[in-house]
Amino acid sequence: MNFETSILTDFYNCCNVPIRLTNEEFKDLCKVGYTDFFDRIYPIEEIKLNINNSEEEFTNFHLKLKNDINYKIVDMSKYNKKTGYFVIGPFRTNVITNLINKDIPYKPIACCQYLSTLILSIYEDKLKQSTPSSIMSPYIRKAIGYIHMHYKEEISIDSICEELDINKCYFCSLFKKYTGNTFSYFLNNFRVEKSKELLRNTNLSLLEVAFSVGFNNQTYYSIIFKKFTNQTPSQYRSSSLLCELNE
Structure with a gap:
């Protein structure tokens, strides 16, 4: 099981709520708990609209649609500027609509407030587990986390340094110091x-x-x-x- 799938699987096992991870362009990286039905009702355009209209540096949307269909959209820019998004849902928050149709998981409103906190906590924990304990630099932890998430895509030292907002020469020396290898x-x-x-x-x-x-x-x-x-x-x-x- 790869790094990103293990994050989503742990979350799904805890909450039984479908979740997907996308990059900054909303392209799916992986998803857990999704069915064909969930894919059909996935409101990608509404999610894009909400995110693109946000002026906040760090975004955590609760998107509520008709028929009590809810999503949490968690921006990972807190860790790297263009890492991507966790999209949690669909789930219901109204027990009445859940009784009528149980195809979508039900979570009390008080519970769903913590979903975004939980997925970020799992992400941080997984990142720490996969990073040697000797690596204390936050820049290197973030760089390794970025590799875990985006190794399938084109990655360069320049793009990593842009993500981390760090000088290239300093980053290269820091990476070699903490990992013993070049980037x-x-x-x-x-x-x-x-x-x-x-x-x-x-x-x-x-x-x-x-x-x-x-x-x-x-x-x-x-x-x-x-x-x-x-x-x-x-x-x-x-x-x-x-x-x-x-x-």
Whole structure:
């Protein structure tokens, strides 16, 4: 289970309320607890309208629609400027509408006030668990958290420094100091580890695997993979299958 899915799964297990994570352009990164029905009623345009009209630095919307359909939209800009949004819901807050139609989870209004706090607490806890305890710099914690969330997308040192509002040279020295590696080495290693999961557990082509973890071409992906593992992706997949057969 990847980093972002584990966050949503923990939240869903606690509350039984569907939740999705989107990037800053409202593209889904992952979702948990959603059904086809929930996807059909997902009010993406209304959510965009509310967020785009907000002048607040940190946003926490409670969006209430007709038929007592509610959503919480939690902006993660508190941690990184353009990380994205947690969208919690749908859920109902009126016990009468819930009795009429129980297809959408019911949460008392007093309870739903804490949903945004809970998801952010889970996110912070997961980030701390996945970051070595020796890394105390908030810049490095945020950078690693950003990699966990966005490794499938194009990431550069320049974009990270812009997100964190930090000088590039200072960031590079700070990252090397706390992790022992350069930012590029850390990012590529993380992507390779994620690609191993896909090689073991899916039938995706090598090109599809490369794209899925943020590499823009198969050749470069294979070069980087062999650098970290001393195997090509194909060799790794074959050896993993052989190990499974021998177990």
